[in-house]
Amino acid sequence: MRGAGPSSGSAATSSTFLLPSLFEFVPAPDQGFHALLLPAFLLVICLALAACLRARALSNRLQRQAAMIAGLAHDLRTPLTQLRLFSESLLLNRLRTAEERMLAARVMARETCRVALLAENLLQYGHSMRGAPRVVPERFRLRAAVEEAVEGLTPLVEAVGSSIELLPGDAEVIADRTSVWRIVTNLVANALQHGPERQRICVGISVAQGRARLRVDDEGRGIPVADRNSIWQPFWSLGRPGLTNGAGLGLAIVRELCRVNGAECRVEDAPGGGARFVVEFGASEEPAPVPALLCEREVS
Numbered sequence: 001m002r003g004a005g006p007s008s009g010s011a012a013t014s015s016t017f018l019l020p021s022l023f024e025f026v027p028a029p030d031q032g033f034h035a036l037l038l039p040a041f042l043l044v045i046c047l048a049l050a051a052c053l054r055a056r057a058l059s060n061r062l063q064r065q066a067a068m069i070a071g072l073a074h075d076l077r078t079p080l081t082q083l084r085l086f087s088e089s090l091l092l093n094r095l096r097t098a099e100e101r102m103l104a105a106r107v108m109a110r111e112t113c114r115v116a117l118l119a120e121n122l123l124q125y126g127h128s129m130r131g132a133p134r135v136v137p138e139r140f141r142l143r144a145a146v147e148e149a150v151e152g153l154t155p156l157v158e159a160v161g162s163s164i165e166l167l168p169g170d171a172e173v174i175a176d177r178t179s180v181w182r183i184v185t186n187l188v189a190n191a192l193q194h195g196p197e198r199q200r201i202c203v204g205i206s207v208a209q210g211r212a213r214l215r216v217d218d219e220g221r222g223i224p225v226a227d228r229n230s231i232w233q234p235f236w237s238l239g240r241p242g243l244t245n246g247a248g249l250g251l252a253i254v255r256e257l258c259r260v261n262g263a264e265c266r267v268e269d270a271p272g273g274g275a276r277f278v279v280e281f282g283a284s285e286e287p288a289p290v291p292a293l294l295c296e297r298e299v300s
Helices: 010-015 033-091 098-130 142-152 154-159 177-194 250-260 292-299
Strands: 137-141 163-166 172-176 200-208 211-217 264-269 275-283
Touching: 033 098, 098 154, 098 177, 098 250, 137 142, 142 154, 142 163, 142 177, 142 200, 142 211, 154 163, 154 177, 172 177, 172 275, 177 200, 177 211, 177 250, 177 275, 250 264, 250 275
Parallel strands: 163 200
Antiparallel strands: 137 172, 200 211, 211 275, 264 275
16 A cells, blocks of 8 residues: 655655755654654754864864964073073173173074064964054055164074075065064074075065065075965974974964055075065055256256
């Protein structure tokens, strides 16, 4: 005898290939309590799965925070130890010669620069966690901001026997000047972290397709293609121990500052080997040189 009801016909066949919504499990008046078991069971599974995913995300976040704290402790311990050692030596007059005192001054300047960079990165990361950093766009020449950042990093560069060269070129940009300073500072510090101890770091400025372009080249091993997306994440580091850059915050801060300033950042292979980091700002033009005749008229 053929039974009647929803289990017969093509509707029953097609329902086996569809995943019904929880809201479709509305029992008929004569189905009783057992009709509620399936939707309740599915609801419990969904809630348990959501709880597991949330717990896993929280666990990963706690692990990243623990890694950050460990990295910060390591980054602070080395420069503070050096500062304490040489400051005590100066106070106790243990450094007899001018050469020893000059060495102490250079080491203290280098370590102070390192601590200052770490503090800047931590403050910037805190601002990013609370929301978009405050930026004040203005028009200025990019080379001036780059020169300021390079000058501040000179003690770190010279400490490892490296050199930094600012290539000819300039461009006008509309951006937050402090953000540009932090971008350059972190990119140069990243070049020190990933390159050999005696390398030549090149910083260039150009205009391509109406956009101001900043590039930083190092002589390291380069960034593998598989890691070129991951390096922009916080706490990610491929560098040598002892030259960490803010517990892996440097490139994450570069990406965030580029975002809020309407710029784009990427990494590629440098022409001579190593890595090239490129930051492209919005539409800009090369500064127009002042005509020589005009200068002569003004002088006369």
